[in-house]
Amino acid sequence: xxxxxxxxxxxxxxxxxxxxxxxxxxxxxxxxxxxxxxxxxxxxxxxxxxxxxxxxxxxxxxxxxxxxxxxxxxxxxxxxxxxxxxxxxxxxxxxxxxxxxxxxxxxxxxxxxxxxxxxxxxxxxxxxxxxxxxxxxxxxxxxxxxxxxxxxxxxxxxxxxxxxxxxxxxxxxxxxxxxxxxxxxxxxxxxxxxxxxxxxxxxxxxxxxxxxxxxxxxxxxxxxxxxxxxxxxxxxxxxxxxxxxxxxxxxxxxxxxxxxxxxxxxxxxxxxxxxxxxxxxxxxxxxxxxxxxxxxxxxxxxxxxxxxxxxxxxxxxxxxxxxxxxxxxxxxxxxxxxxxxxxxxxxxxxxxxxxxxxxxxxxxxxxxxxxxxxxxxxxxxxxxxxxxxxxxxxxxxxxxxxxxxxxxxxxxxxxxxxxxxxxxxxxxxxxxxxxxxxxxxxxxxxxxxxxxxxxxxxxxxxxxxxxxxxxxxxxxxxxxxxxxxxxxxxxxxxxxxxxxxxxxxxxxxxxxxxxxxxxxxxxxxxxxxxxxxxxxxxxxxxxxxxxxxxxxxxxxxxxxxxxxxxxxxxxxxxxxxxxxxxxxxxxxxxxxxxxxxxxxxxxxxxxxxxxxxxxxxxxxxxxxxxxxxxxxxxxxxxxxxxxxxxxxxxxxxxxxxxxxxxxxxxxxxxxxxxxxxxxxxxxxxxxxxxxxxxxxxxxxxxxxxxxxxxxxxxxxxxxxxxxxxxxxxxxxxxxxxxxxxxxxxxxxxxxxxxxxxxxxxxxxxxxxxxxxxxxxxxxxxxxxxxxxxxxxxxxxxxxxxxxxxxxxxxxxxxxxxxxxxxxxxxxxxxxxxxxxxxxxxxxxxxxxxxxxxxxxxxxxxxxxxxxxxxxxxxxxxxxxxxxx
Numbered sequence: 001x002x003x004x005x006x007x008x009x010x011x012x013x014x015x016x017x018x019x020x021x022x023x024x025x026x027x028x029x030x031x032x033x034x035x036x037x038x039x040x041x042x043x044x045x046x047x048x049x050x051x052x053x054x055x056x057x058x059x060x061x062x063x064x065x066x067x068x069x070x071x072x073x074x075x076x077x078x079x080x081x082x083x084x085x086x087x088x089x090x091x092x093x094x095x096x097x098x099x100x101x102x103x104x105x106x107x108x109x110x111x112x113x114x115x116x117x118x119x120x121x122x123x124x125x126x127x128x129x130x131x132x133x134x135x136x137x138x139x140x141x142x143x144x145x146x147x148x149x150x151x152x153x154x155x156x157x158x159x160x161x162x163x164x165x166x167x168x169x170x171x172x173x174x175x176x177x178x179x180x181x182x183x184x185x186x187x188x189x190x191x192x193x194x195x196x197x198x199x200x201x202x203x204x205x206x207x208x209x210x211x212x213x214x215x216x217x218x219x220x221x222x223x224x225x226x227x228x229x230x231x232x233x234x235x236x237x238x239x240x241x242x243x244x245x246x247x248x249x250x251x252x253x254x255x256x257x258x259x260x261x262x263x264x265x266x267x268x269x270x271x272x273x274x275x276x277x278x279x280x281x282x283x284x285x286x287x288x289x290x291x292x293x294x295x296x297x298x299x300x301x302x303x304x305x306x307x308x309x310x311x312x313x314x315x316x317x318x319x320x321x322x323x324x325x326x327x328x329x330x331x332x333x334x335x336x337x338x339x340x341x342x343x344x345x346x347x348x349x350x351x352x353x354x355x356x357x358x359x360x361x362x363x364x365x366x367x368x369x370x371x372x373x374x375x376x377x378x379x380x381x382x383x384x385x386x387x388x389x390x391x392x393x394x395x396x397x398x399x400x401x402x403x404x405x406x407x408x409x410x411x412x413x414x415x416x417x418x419x420x421x422x423x424x425x426x427x428x429x430x431x432x433x434x435x436x437x438x439x440x441x442x443x444x445x446x447x448x449x450x451x452x453x454x455x456x457x458x459x460x461x462x463x464x465x466x467x468x469x470x471x472x473x474x475x476x477x478x479x480x481x482x483x484x485x486x487x488x489x490x491x492x493x494x495x496x497x498x499x500x501x502x503x504x505x506x507x508x509x510x511x512x513x514x515x516x517x518x519x520x521x522x523x524x525x526x527x528x529x530x531x532x533x534x535x536x537x538x539x540x541x542x543x544x545x546x547x548x549x550x551x552x553x554x555x556x557x558x559x560x561x562x563x564x565x566x567x568x569x570x571x572x573x574x575x576x577x578x579x580x581x582x583x584x585x586x587x588x589x590x591x592x593x594x595x596x597x598x599x600x601x602x603x604x605x606x607x608x609x610x611x612x613x614x615x616x617x618x619x620x621x622x623x624x625x626x627x628x629x630x631x632x633x634x635x636x637x638x639x640x641x642x643x644x645x646x647x648x649x650x651x652x653x654x655x656x657x658x659x660x661x662x663x664x665x666x667x668x669x670x671x672x673x674x675x676x677x678x679x680x681x682x683x684x685x686x687x688x689x690x691x692x693x694x695x696x697x698x699x700x701x702x703x704x705x706x707x708x709x710x711x712x713x714x715x716x717x718x719x720x721x722x723x724x725x726x727x728x729x730x731x732x733x734x735x736x737x738x739x740x741x742x743x744x745x746x747x748x749x750x751x752x753x754x755x756x757x758x759x760x761x762x763x764x765x766x767x768x769x770x771x772x773x774x775x776x777x778x779x780x781x782x783x784x785x786x787x788x789x790x791x792x793x794x795x796x797x798x799x800x801x802x803x804x805x806x807x808x809x810x811x812x813x814x815x816x817x818x819x820x821x822x823x824x825x826x827x828x829x830x831x832x833x834x835x836x837x838x839x840x841x842x843x844x845x846x847x848x849x850x851x852x853x854x855x856x857x858x859x860x861x862x863x864x865x866x867x868x869x870x871x872x873x874x875x876x877x878x879x880x881x882x883x884x
Contacts, residue, residue, distance in 0.1 A: 001039065001055060001058065002039060002410075002432060002433060002434070003039075003041055003434070003435075004041045004051070008058040008059060008061075008062045009062070010059050010062035010063050010066060010067075011066070012398075012410070015033075016063065016066075016067060019031060019063065019067065019069050020067060020069070023069055028242055030072045030073070030242075031069065031070070031071050031072050031073070032071070032072060032073040032074070032075070032105070032162075032194070033059075033060075033071050033073070033074045033075070033102075034074070034075035034076075034077075034078050034105075034108060034162075035056070035075070035076070035077055035078065036077075036078045036439075036440040037437045037438055037439045037440045037444065038052060038055060038437065038438050039055070039433075039435065039437055039438070040435035040436045040437050040438055040444075041435055042055055042438060043438075045438060046438075047077060047080075047083075047438050048083040048084055048087045050090070052087075053087070053090055053091050053094050054094070056074065056091065057091075057094045057095060057098050057100070060074070060095065060098065060100050060102055061098050061100065064100060070100070070101050070102070071100075071102045072101070072102065072103065073102065073103050073104070073105050073133060073134070074095075074102050074103075074104060074105065075104075075105045075106070075108040075136065075162070076088075076091075076104075076106060076107075076108065077108070077440075078108055078440055079108060079109060079110045079138060079440070079441070080440065080441070082106050082107045082108075082109070082115065082118060085121060085128070088104065088106070088128070088131060089127075089128075089131070091104070092104060092131045103133035103134075104131055104132060104133060105132070105133060105134045105135070105136045105160070105162060106118065106132055106135060106136070107135060107136065107137065108136050108137075108138060108162055108163070109137055109138065110137075110138040110139060110163075111137055111138070111140070112137065112139075112140040112141050112142050112143075112144060113137075113144040113146075113147065114135060114137065114144055114146070114147040119146055119147065119150055122150055122154075122157075123150050123153075129154045129156070129157060130156070132157050133156075133157065133158070134157060134158040134159065134160045134162075134192070135147065135151065135157060135158070135159050135160070136159075136160040136161070136162025136163075136192075136194075137159075137160075137161065137162065138161070138162060138163035138164075139161070139163065139164060139166070139286040139287065140161055140184070140188060140190070141286075141287040141290040142187065142188075142290075143187050143188045144188070147159065148188070148189065151189075158191050158192070159188060159189055159190050159191070160190055160191065160192035160193075160194065161180070161184045161188075161190045161192065161193045161194065162192070162194050163194055163196050164177070164180055164184070164193045164194055164195055164196065165177050165180070165195040165196055165197075165211065165213075165229070165284070166196050166208065166211050166284065166285050166286060167210075167211060167283070167284045167285045167646050168209070168210040168211070168643070168644050168645070168646060169200065169210050169211075169212055169213060169214070169215060169227035169228065169229050170210075170227070170228065170644055171228050171282060171326045172282035172283045172644075172646075173210075173227075173228070173229050173282060173283075173284070173646075174227070174228030174229040174231065174232045174280075174282060174324075175232070175280035175281055175282020175283075175351060176280070176282040176283055176284035177195065177213075177229045177232050177233065177282075177284075178229075178232030178233070178235060178278055178280050178282075178324075178353045179261070179278055179280040179281075179282065179290075179292070180193055180284070180290065181193050181232075181233070181236050181276075182261040182262070182263050182276060182278050183261055183290060183292075185246050185249070185253060185263055186249055186253055186254060186255065186261045186263065187290075189246075189249065191246055195212075195213060195229075195233070196211060197211055197212045197213075198212060198213055198214070199212050199213065199214045199215075199216050200212030200214065200215050200216070200217060201216045201217055201219075202217055202405070203217060203405055203450070203454060203597070204217060204454055204643065204650075204651065205454045205509075205510065205511040205512065205596065205597065205650055205651065205652065206405075206407075206511070206512055206650055207512075207513055207514060207515055207648045207649070207650045208648040208650070209643055209650055209651055210643060210644075211285075211648075212227070212229075213227060213229045213230040213233060214226055214227055214230055215227060218381055218382065219402065219403060220382065220384055220385055220402075220403060221379050221380065221381055221382035222379035223378060223379045223380060223381040223382070224378060224379075225378075228324075228329055231324050231329040231330040232280070232324055232353055234322075234330055234362070235276055235278075235322065235324065235330075235353050235354070235355040236265070236274075236276055236355075238359075238361070238362040238363075239265075239274040239276075239322075239355050239357040239359050239362060240265050240274055241267070243267070243268055244265050244266060244267050244268070244274075245265065245266060245268065246263060246264070246265050247263075247264040247265070247266055247273075251307075252264035252266075252307075255292075255293060255294070256277070256279065256296070256300060256302070256348070257300065258294065258296055258297065258298065258300050259279060259292045259293075259294040259295050259296035259297065260277065260278055260279035260280075260292060260296050260300070260348065261277075261278055261292070262275060262276065262277045262278075262304075263275070263276050264310075266310070270309040270310060270313060271313050272313060272357075272358045272359060273310050273313060273314075273357070273358055274355060274356070274357040274358070274359065275304065275344075275355070275356045275357070276353070276354075276355050277302070277346070277348055277353070277354045277355075277356075278352070278353040278354070279292075279296040279300070279348055279349070279350050279351060279352055279353075280351055280352070280353055281295065281296065281350070281351045282351075283646060284646065285646040285647065285648070296350045296351070297350065298350065299347055299348065299349050299350070300347070300348045301345070301347050301348075302345070302346050302347070302348055303343055303344070303345050304343065304344040304345075304346075305341075305342060305343055306338060306342040306343070306344065307342075308342070310342070311338060311342030313358060314337075314338045314342075314344075314358060315338065317337070317358055318335040318336075318337060318360075319335060319336045319337065319338070319344075319356050319357060319358060320332065320335060320355075320356070320357050320358075320359065320360055320362065321333040321334065321335060321336055321346070321354065321355070321356050322354070322355045322357075322362060323352060323353070323354045323355075324352065324353050324354075325349065325351060325352040325353075326351060330364055332362075336356060344356065383453055383455070384403070384452050384453035384454075384456070386452075386453065386456070386459070386614060386615075386616060387613070387614060387615045387616065388451075388452065388612075388613075388614040389611075389612065389613050389614070390612045391426070391427075391610065391611055391612075392413050392426075392427045392428055392429055392610065393426055393427045395413040395427065396413065397412075397413055397414065397415065397427070398412050398413065398414065399412060399413055400412060400413075400449075401413060401429065403451045403452070404429075404449045404450070404451045405449060405450055405451065406447075406448070406449045407445055407448045407449065407450065407512055407514070407519060408444065408445035408446050408447045408448050408519050409431050409432070409433045409446070409447025409448070409449075409602075409604065410431065410432045410433050410447075411429050411430070411431055411432070411447070411449040411600070411609075412429070412430060412432050413427050413428070413429055413430075414427065414428060414429075414430045414608075415427055416428045416608070416610070426610070428608045428609065428610045429449075429600070429608065429609040429610065430468065430606060430607070430608045430609075431447045431602050431605070431606060431607050431608075432606070433447060433604060434604055434605060434606065435604060436604050443514070443518040443519070444518075445514055445518055445519020446519060446601060446603065446604075447601060447602055447603065447604060448506075448512070448519065448521060448599055448600070448601040449599065449600050449601075450506075450509055450512060450521070450597045450598065450599035450600075451597060451598060451599075452597040452598045452614060453597065454595070454596060454597055455595050456507075456508070456595060456596060456597065456598070456614075457508075457571075457594060457595045458571060458572040458573065458616065458617035459507060459508075459571060459598070459614055459615065459616060459617055460568070460569075460570045460571075460613075460614075460615045460616070460617050460618065461505065461507050461568070461569050461571075461598050461612070461613065461614045461615075462505075462566060462567065462568035462569075462579075462611075462612075462613050463505050463566075463567050463568075463600065463609050463610070463611065463612045463613075464564040464565070464566060464567075464609065464610045464611045465503040465504075465505065465528070465564065465565050465566075465567050465600075465607065465608070465609050466503070466558075466559075466562060466563060466564045466565060466607065466608050467501050467503065467530060467559060467562065467605070467606075467607055468562065468606040468607060468608050499531070499603070499605075500529050500530065500531035500603070501529070501530050501531075501602070501603055501605050501607070502527050502528060502529040502530070502601075502602055502603050503527070503528055503565070503567070503600075503601075503602045503607045503609075504525050504526060504527035504528070504567075504599075504600065504601040504602065505525070505526050505527075505567040505568075505569055505598075505599075505600060506521055506523040506524060506525040506526075506569075506598065506599035506600070506601065507523060507524050507569040507571045507596070507598055508523050508524050508571050508593045508594070508595060508596035508597075509521045509522065509523030509596040509597040509598065509599045510522045510523060510593050510594075510595060510596040510639065510652060510654065511596070511650045511651070511652065512599075512650070513649070513650060515648055520542070520543045521542075521543070521599055521601070522542045522543075522593065522596075522654070523541075523542070523593055523596050523597070523599060524539065524540070524541055524569060524571060524576050524590070524593060525539070525540045525543075525599070525601070526538075526539055526567055526568075526569055526578045526580070526585075526586075527539075527540065527601070528551065528555075528559075528565060528567070528580065530559050534550070535550070535551040535555070535556045535559055536548060536549065536550055536551065537549055537550075537551055537578075537580055537585055539576070539578050539585075539586045539588070541576075541590055541592055541593060541686065542592065542593065544687075546586075546588060546590065546686065547578070547585075547586040547588060549585055549586075551580065552580070552581070552583060554581060555580055555581050558581070564610070565580060565581060566579075566580065566581050566582060567579075567580060568580075568582075570617060571617065572617040572729065573729045573730050573731070574589045574590060574591045574728075574729055574730055574731030575587070575588075575589060575729045576588050576589070576590050589684065589727075589729070589731050590686055590731070591638070591683055591684070591685060591686075591730075591731035592638070592654070592657075592685070592686060594637060594638065594639060595639070595652075598612075598614055600612075629678060629679075629804040629805055629806060630772055630804070630805050631730075631732075631772060631802055631803070631804060631805070632669070632677075632751070632771060632772060632775060632802050632803040632804075632805060633769045633770070633771060633772070633800060633802045634770055634771065634772045634773075635769060635770040636767055636768065636769040636770070636797075636800045636802075637767065637768045637769075638654060638655040638763050638766075638767050638800075639652035639653065639654055639655065640652060640653050640655070640766055640768060641653075653766075655763045655764055655766040655767050656763075656764045656766070657685055657687065657761040657762070657763060657764070658761060658762060658763075658764050659755075659757065659758060659759055659760060659761050659762075660757050660758075661755055661757060661782075661784070662755065662756050662757045662784070663754075663755060663782060663783050663784040663785070664698070664752040664753065664754055664755070664781075664782060664783045664788075665752060665753060665755055665762060665780075665781070665782045665798035665799060666750060666751045666752030666753055666780075666781050666782070666797065666798055666799055666801050667750070667751055667752075667769075667777055667778075667779070667780055667781055667797035667798065667799070667800075667801065668702070668748060668749065668750050668751075668777075668778040668779055668780075668781045668790055669748075669749055669751070669771060669775055669776060669777050669778055670746065670747065670748045670749065670775070670776050670778060671743045671744065671745050671746075671747070671749075671774060671775050671776075672745055672746075672774045672775065672776060673745050673774035674742065674743065674744060674745055675742075675743045675774065675775065675805050675806075676740045676741065676742050676743070676805065676806040677699065677711070677737070677740060677741045677742075677743055677803050677804070677805055677806075678736060678737060678740045678803075678804045678805065678806050679713070679726065679734040679735060679736045679737060679803060679804035680697040680698075680699060680711070680712070680713040680715065680734065680735055680737065680751070680801070680803050681697065681715060681726075681728075681732040681733055681734035681735070681801065681802045681803060681804065682695050682697055682715045682717075682732065682733060682753050682762075682799060682800075682801050682802070683731050683732050683733075683762075683763075683799060683800050683801070683802070684717050684718075684731055684732070684733055684760075685760065685761040685762065685763070686761075687760070687761050693716060693717055693718060694714045694715065694716050694717070695714070695715050695716075695717060695753045695754050695755070696712055696713075696714060696715075696753070696754040697712065697713050697714075697715050697735070697751070697752070697753045697754075697801060698711070698712045698750075698751070698752050698753075698754075699711045699712070699741060699749060699750070699751055699803070700749065700750040700752070701747060701748070701749050701750075702747070702748035702749065702750065703747075707750065707788065710741050710749075711737055711741050713735035713736075713737060714735060715733050715734070715735045715753070716733055716735075717733065717760050720733070724736040726804075732802050734802070734803075734804055736804075740806060748778065750781050750788075751801045751803060752781060752782070752783070752801070753799060753801055762798060762799055763798065763799060763800060764798065765780040765791070765793070765796055765797065765798050766796065767796065767797055767798070767799065767800050768795055768796060769795055769796070769797050769800060770795060771795075772805065776794070777794055777795050777796075777797065778790070778792065778794060779791045779792050779793040779794055779796055779797070780793060780796055780797050780798050781798075782798060
């Protein structure tokens with residue numbers, strides 16, 4: 001219900017679809033609902049209110065009446081305070097009055113301990129005890145004795161780990177998850193462990209990537225991956241049934257002698273049973289996965305003495321044995337039988353999970369009754385299709401179009417009507433939520449929907465966008481539940497109309513974060529804002545304004561007539577061009593966001609979009625470089641991907657920008673073929689005061705244990721009309737050398753730029769680069785007051801810096817033997833020299849901590865770092881190089 005009094009529509013969103021699909025596959029599956037947030041009209045902004053009781057019960061009734069599905073359990077509010085006592089009693093009463101069977105779960109808190117006020121009430125109030133079907137905690141790791149004592153006195157209420165897993169679905173995540181299922185019972189008597197999430201069907205540049213049992217985030221290709229955590233789940237789920245019970249810790253569950261756990265789960269009459277044994281060592285995101293009390297180190301040869309009842313159940317029967325480790329997932333081993341004394345013997349390796357069961361229905365496909373003869377072939381992965389066009393006319397009304405992922409608000413397809421004639425024109429995408437929700441953790445992100453390839457780079461994207469006021473129909477004033485004030489949607493709309501409205505188009509949305517940011521797209525966004533008095537446009541990069549201005553009179557007139565604006569972004573290399581109604585409003589160079597998706601956004605008001613087109617950029621943004629030279633770095637990226645990271649910080653991660661260092665930063669490299677260098681360059685980064693408007697970029701040669709000065713150039717950090725200065729659409733500024741410099745194969749060179757603390761920015765040493773053919777990057781290099789430091793990290797560098805090379809054919813012609821060796825020796829002797837000396841201690845510079853140094857010609861000396869000191873007066877010091 002998007003406003004008070006609206007007819008409940010539980011078909012919105014994905015939840016009802018998911019419920020139906022789950023029930024179709026397993027009619028006995030249990031269902032559990034938990035709110036993250038609710039609409040803003042509820043309780044006039046108060047979550048625990050009579051409005052919210054009505055809202056939740058209306059949803060339960062809608063699911064039951066429309067889909068004939070009972071929601072078995074319902075929590076209150078995800079990882080938030082559990083509310084007031086009256087709310088729990090009134091909610092339970094309303095559920096009963098609606099003739100629903102849903103039971104309540106409290107607390108859903110992210111803690112290993114239950115809150116003191118809850119425990120106090122639970123101990124003394126029998127009526128409250130009866131209303132709580134289970135106490136759920138998120139990511140518990142250690143037992144809460146007070147909670148277990150309280151539950152021991154009231155066994156009707158169970159203890160659950162009501163959110164668990166939350167880690168990447170690799171083998172480490174699989175080990176963590178399989179271990180937690182066992183350990184949650186052994187340590188805390190938790191009889192349910194709920195994985196967040198079951199299937200990761202989310203774009204990979206969003207938070208908490210891969211926190212699922214399966215991966216399925218390419219709906220355009222149909223590709224999916226069955227990951228290892230699914231199979232550590234199967235060791236419990238394929239060998240148990242509803243109504244089975246965990247047998248007591250100490251009798252049939254506990255710790256293995258040399259590390260690990262075991263549990264026994266049995267039917268109520270003990271005619272069937274399953275033993276799950278694990279020595280898993282994987283890591284989760286929280287608590288490092290609550291490791292074993294004792295870490296398994298070697299194979300354990302185990303004997304289990306079965307009770308008389310379990311011995312009777314197993315006698316004369318083959319017991320299936322299934323095992324999973326890092327290399328073999330869910331493999332059936334040779335069957336076992338108990339001996340006449342009721343003893344089972346099994347060997348358990350380290351970092352594995354094993355199941356012994358009387359059941360004979362498990363399959364690798366996971367289907368109990370039967371297994372298909374030929375497993376379906378998984379579609380191959382494919383990039384998001386480009387070009388992409390969506391006009392919404394073929395999309396079902398009041399549904400989100402394929403591939404669009406709403407991160408705030410709700411974007412649905414509606415009919416665009418001619419209000420005068422009452423006829424349908426076409427279908428458009430409309431943002432439907434008109435009031436800021438009561439968000440989880442106190443935050444409600446602004447409405448935004450994104451789509452497309454996370455690695456899109458050079459694209460031309462355009463969309464028709466317009467503002468649309470509240471629906472013009474008449475509204476009957478509605479009496480709020482539990483409140484005296486009479487409000488209507490129309491009155492709410494009038495209040496909102498006084499606030500600024502905006503519509504926006506974003507490109508290269510590198511990633512989107514909600515946690516700790518409230519929802520800010522990290523991309524280039526062109527936004528039009530109208531506050532009723534003025535209409536403006538802004539261009540932002542990662543939510544930071546980089547350009548702004550007033551709309552043209554023609555565009556303003558369109559807004560006044562509720563007409564369509566044409567928004568367009570052309571992003572090619574570092575060139576970002578923004579257009580409104582065909583007129584270029586901004587044309588900038590920015591290097592901070594090299595790739596990403598497309599997004600649409602607006603405020604909490606109605607706005608509409610239509611005719612989205614995303615084309616590969618057709619603009620050829622090259623300069624004379626393409627024909628006259630090639631670049632030392634042919635590829636560089638300030639972003640890195642860590643999809644196996646146990647964190648909710650999404651990939652890709654941007655390299656930090658820095659302005660806190662005085663000295664030289666750059667890279668070391670070695671040519672494999674002769675090349676001739678004609679210009680030195682540095683990337684220009686947005687942000688920071690231009691304290692040093694010019695950077696000295698130097699080229700040095702490593703000669704034995706010396707650094708020999710070869711060339712330098714003053715490179716400006718702002719656009720310049722100066723002769724010899726070249727600005728490129730890649731975001732580099734180059735300064736041509738008076739004479740080109742020949743670089744010989746096998747020799748080691750250093751390219752470095754002067755930096756000053758508090759000046760403009762450079763990238764820290766996580767920039768990944770690939771050199772042109774015939775050149776190898778040795779790693780980052782920097783110098784401070786202690787001297788030069790080199791790190792042996794191939795293809796990483798600071799800066800980034802670059803250089804223009806004369807084409808290879810010209811280089812070969814220029815590379816001829818020197819006619820006068822004595823003259824060459826004299827020239828070499830007159831060049832400034834830097835002597836390298838061994839340095840034992842680690843560098844204290846904040847720029848980098850040196851790792852292994854790249855090899856120098858004297859291979860006999862083993863050292864991890866080298867320091868350089870000036871030995872000839874002709875060499876300029878770092879401070880001299882920074883002075884005007």
